[in-house]
Amino acid sequence: MKTKVLITGIFMLIAGMMTAQQQNQAGKTGISKEQMQERIGKSVSNKIKNAEIKETEEAIAILKETQAVIADLAQNKNDEAEKKLAEVIGKLEILLAQKPELSLIPVDANVEMKDAVTDVSTVRTIMDHVKKAIEQGYYQEAKQVLNDLSSELVIKTAYLPMATYPGAMKLAAKLMHEGKNREAAAVLVNALNTLIIGEEIIPLPVLRAEEYIKEAVKVLNNEKAFKENKETLLALLDAASYQLDLAQAMGYGKKDKEYKDLHQAIVRLKDYVNKGREKKTGKALKDLSLELKKFKERLFYKKQK
Numbered sequence: 001m002k003t004k005v006l007i008t009g010i011f012m013l014i015a016g017m018m019t020a021q022q023q024n025q026a027g028k029t030g031i032s033k034e035q036m037q038e039r040i041g042k043s044v045s046n047k048i049k050n051a052e053i054k055e056t057e058e059a060i061a062i063l064k065e066t067q068a069v070i071a072d073l074a075q076n077k078n079d080e081a082e083k084k085l086a087e088v089i090g091k092l093e094i095l096l097a098q099k100p101e102l103s104l105i106p107v108d109a110n111v112e113m114k115d116a117v118t119d120v121s122t123v124r125t126i127m128d129h130v131k132k133a134i135e136q137g138y139y140q141e142a143k144q145v146l147n148d149l150s151s152e153l154v155i156k157t158a159y160l161p162m163a164t165y166p167g168a169m170k171l172a173a174k175l176m177h178e179g180k181n182r183e184a185a186a187v188l189v190n191a192l193n194t195l196i197i198g199e200e201i202i203p204l205p206v207l208r209a210e211e212y213i214k215e216a217v218k219v220l221n222n223e224k225a226f227k228e229n230k231e232t233l234l235a236l237l238d239a240a241s242y243q244l245d246l247a248q249a250m251g252y253g254k255k256d257k258e259y260k261d262l263h264q265a266i267v268r269l270k271d272y273v274n275k276g277r278e279k280k281t282g283k284a285l286k287d288l289s290l291e292l293k294k295f296k297e298r299l300f301y302k303k304q305k
Helices: 003-010 016-028 035-052 054-074 078-098 119-133 137-147 165-177 180-194 206-222 230-249 258-275 278-300
Strands: 103-117 150-162 196-203
Touching: 016 165, 035 103, 035 150, 035 206, 054 078, 054 103, 054 150, 054 165, 054 180, 078 165, 119 230, 150 206, 150 278, 165 180, 196 206, 206 230, 206 278, 230 258, 258 278
Parallel strands: none
Antiparallel strands: 103 150, 150 196
């Protein structure tokens, strides 16, 4: 029981310790906690917005029309229901004819945030005690601590499955033609309930690191910034490096060698800044920004066709 109490007690220390770390980074980088949250919110919002392609609008309309068909059947408006369902099937066939490769079309998305307020040293201490708890058989306690020790955005997206939805609509039409309206309605309801839910987990520390790098690029792009804001530039690079350390300590892609590559790139950048190599710094910053973006997308975004 001793290990169990110890883990819980350590986890309760988290809140106060991170506040000092956040304040330190905010003071040196000029980006407050609130500003960082706003930046990340815009970044994620843009990602979701970019997924709203033309097919998404059509798919949403198809879902609404399917619901209208069910409502008509419930009110015994059979002719209207058949007409609307025929239109739904027609739209689905057009979609598939235009883009036969379509398998999943996003129709809705929501974002959940889990953000344990912590720092690197605390995370490592907690993980050591979690390992001891597992060794002693306190599996559920360890599981709860690990669940709480998360700093991530979870994007849940509902997709219209083009492999099965059109077939369900045609089956419903067949049943309606046979006068089996109750069975047809059941097929339609089941189709609406079998949307595929995709989940993307994006670590907040990686997003924060990306925002610090973006800000460093802005500072460098200012003509006077490189000479006048050298300390700010170094602070932004330090903050980005720290956030990558935090992501790795929390187990997000822990074994991925790119953490090491990204850290080495930051070390090179700091060297360029200290030696006043403006041209090399600019190119290295742009390269780091691109590599960090690729790292994030490759490791954490689940691709959907």
